[in-house]
Amino acid sequence: MITPRFSCTQTEESVVVSIYCPSVRASDVEITVDDTLFTIHINPYFLRLNFSHALLEDDESSAKYDPSSGNLTVTLTKAVKGQTFDDLDLLAKLLAPRPSKPQGPLIEVLDSQEDAPTEDEELANAAERLSLSQEQQEILEGTSSFIRLVNSTDLSEFEAAENDWQLKQELPEAGTSFKTSTSQNYGFLNLHTGYFRHVEHTENEANELGTTAETAEIGERRKLRLKHEDEKWDEEYYMADYADDEYIQELIHWKHPHGVPQTEIQYTEEEKLTMLHLASSTQTKDLYLTLLTLLFSYAYESRTTQKDPTPESGWTLSSLTPAFSALDPAPYVSISSDPNKFDSPELLATFVACYRRALSFPLYRSFALAETCRTDVIAFLKNGKRMVLRCLLEMKDILDHHDVYYVYSKIWVDDYSVWIQSSSDETLRSLAADVERLKIPKSELGWDLERLESLTQEERESDSDDEDSEDEIERMLPAPL
Template sequence: MITPRFSCTQTLESVAVSIYCPSVRASDVEINVDETLLTVHINPYFLRVNFPHPVVEDDQSSATYDPSSGYLTVTLTKESKGQEFPDLDLLAKLLAPRHVDDQKHPVIEVIGSEHTELEELVDLTDAMSLEQREILQAAENDWQFPQTVAESSPPIQLSKKRYYGFLDMYTGYFAHVAHTENDVNELGSEAESCLLEERRTKRLQREEMKWDEEHYMADYVDDEYIQELLAWEDPELADSAQCIFTESENMTMLNLPRKEYLPTKLQQRNLYLTLLTLLFAYAYDRRTTQRDPTPESAWTICSLVPAFSALDPPPYITSESVPLSIPTSGFTDHDLASTLTPSYRRSLAFPLYRSFAMADACRKDVAAILAKGRRVVTRYLLEMKHILDHHEVYYVYSKIWVDDFCVWIQASANDEIMLDIAERLKALTITKSMISWDIENLEAATHLDTTTSDSDDESSE
């Protein structure tokens, strides 16, 4: 079945769905309405739209087909007239599967048991192992055994498969990476076998190897072009008009995977953090190319995202420091700084232009993007997806990360949470000492050399 192009509009009393299905017989159309769900089938097209609120099929409802334009328009009445249907332009959200309420599932309750407490105690004793019996006897006789704290051991791995990507849903995408020209892959042929700790170690080693003091100092001294890049303003972020998706963007959203994501609170929190690293990388490329991607743009983006190059997404702090009960929106400055520090490091070690001021400008760009809300974030992710999809090797990162992010942002992300992160990012300070490359002393030495050279020139005159 083919998912047709479609768009939705609304009035105070109804919602209309315009479906492009040329060269069909209107008499064969099948339309079903079930609360929030609309399904339209007209061979070879099939469309299932899940509205945010219920609709009904009544006397005011209609379905008309215009053979000249090829559009079938289905008009349905809102169950609560005057109710606003939000996000009708977020097509991926409308196409997402309808959420099933877990509370509707049957719940089994144990009413009682014929076992007495004595019988239960006998059963528990019979089930004890010899070691458990000895421990129980030792407790009764107050024996003094030496006690030591067991060393923490890595979790038992029951499978050789390693999972990565969005919510760790993917595996096998790098099975033949040794036979491709994937220059951003920092795990080599071990991409499918590395544990997360090993990926992080390899990423840090790669960053240290790529760090070049002379390159950084050269860009710091001769920064005329970098200053031009810093002065550039993104017209999309300066525009106060509402974001309206283009026909091309709508078509891309129609081709996104149809998935329903059920992340835990901690996973959802980590998705917001990973989103920061994706937007940072795209903001860097967008600023350095001034919104005109080059053949190197795909490499630049993938090199700056640790989740791409090393399959190492945030958080970059220990999970013990993030209590499971913390609300998703409870991000601290430490959370955000630890997330963006690797992005800063990579922007100073990999691409052509290496400037701490440039990294700071990209952080502010990310804050401005998030402050614009889900639609602008979706547009930037779609643009990133377009760049990666047109690369013969790096398209894989679009499949395991960007596609799912485009769907999740539209269907599940919260504008209030993103606005809170944006405000924190705007005021956030990431110091040069956090980068761990002694940047402050390098810049001080550069100033000293420049001053000494100027003094020598004046003396010679």
């Protein structure tokens, strides 16, 4: 079955579901409404939506199909008129199945006591078993196993077995997998592999792992990333940007539109299409920490282009994000602590990784600019998951339109765009407060920034003194005849 494109809106009395299903027979549509659950089947499309409040299928409900546009519009009556249905634009959340309700056993054993068979009955049963073919015996054994399974399983689990989309999915526990290959997983929750098998034949300038991208373990990736950053670090480049920072100051004082609190965020139809994936992953601290690195690279790219992407934008996003260029996501320090609390050392290590890349690779290399980008990240988080999702969708749009760097959208941004919809605004705002309290000493970056800035300042003052001396000498010279 195909999950069709759809969108949802509401009025005071109803919820309207618009479904794009071209070239179908409207007479074949099957619609079911069960409390908060709405299901529609029209071959080859199938859609199940779980709303926040109850719906009714009454005389006021309707379904209209427009064959010219291929749109099916279903109007459903609200059980409580005037009730507001939340998050109708978060499509992945609507696609999530509602929790199944435990019920009693499908087959109840009334009496497990049976009379012992007589000697004649045992002989008859033995003769019958001998006359059965192997295939018939397997069928009987399978039927017996099925009855035992149903007898020990509640109805919800039995329905889940029949309907594969309802099966509960959990990530495998660490250490339970048996590896028979040298390939390493990467990307969102380490769910991806195989995207870099032929990387030597592509112009992926952001990839720092080369042909080892598929086989390098996380520890090796991190060592290669840090080594590459040290190799790319250029003291003279940093000093030049520190001395001549007129345009960088313009970038720093630019007001990012996503940093301003907004009462309502509307997504475009194209952005809504990217939400039509269903994720069952568990939210973890590591995902939030890596999210910070994605938002930082987005903040740098959007600020330095003032939200007018250039052909280099895909490279900038990919190069500034450690999880992209080196397949090296957070955390960058190992701390055993409360999974619901973000510790300063973890946050510091996360932003140090971002700052090192911002001072080694892109066009403008300024510590002050990196600090401003961190301020942007704080503002994004304060505005909640809808704003964070908007940033991710814009980031995804840039990557998707690049013939090489689209791969990072596939292994990271796609999944993040789904996962963030189920996150908590309170968690994001709490994370924003932790990041806002964070202090990042320049010494943590591993390069002597304060010394370089001091030398640059001395050279600037020396040049200024030289200019003053030249001006004084010119004033002392006699005027030309």
